[in-house]
Amino acid sequence: AQKITQTQPGMFVQEKEAVTLDCTYDTSDPSYGLFWYKQPSSGEMIFLIYQGSYDQQNATEGRYSLNFQKARKSANLVISASQLGDSAMYFCAMREAGFQKLVFGTGTRLLVSP
């Protein structure tokens, strides 16, 4: 069965510093996709970045990058140069090929201080 684990309930970082949010996953399917979403206090879920299981390079999207270690089944999100607007909940999610549903972790609350 698919499972996503986010072990950090909360993280604190100062503005302009980099932060890593951890995500480990469990699946027996060799083909899968990993997603990170941001949820501000207003509630909407904002898609940040995607990593496919067969992708040779780590995904990057602006200040977001994904540290994908397939053998360790981890897909950590790295946010560089944190901004106050990055304060939010962050969710890691996985989808196996052939299935439409996403399985979400419990999330990490990030607080960026001035």
Next chain:
Amino acid sequence: DGGITQSPKYLFRKEGQNVTLSCEQNLNHDAMYWYRQDPGQGLRLIYYSQIVNDFQKGDIAEGYSVSREKKESFPLTVTSAQKNPTAFYLCASSNPRRQGSSNQPQHFGDGTRLSIL
């Protein structure tokens, strides 16, 4: 602009009452989803639909019902059988038939907060 519209933003339910949450999308997506989020937790799938007139139960479908009569619309009814309906409900859509279907993200609405009176 294309997007997903959920209404209402806040909803209150009386005991024994059914309530319906609206979800409309103009992204021309085939697949739509309903998730429930409880405080401090991730999202759990209630129902999903891959095409019109077809839908499947997710992980926590008991006490909920859906319909998919139009591509753009996927309303969720919270029935009186759902004994703990207080939660944040999120609707999402995706286009699984696009190339590399596993990499298509789901796009979410702004959510509906449901509480019991």
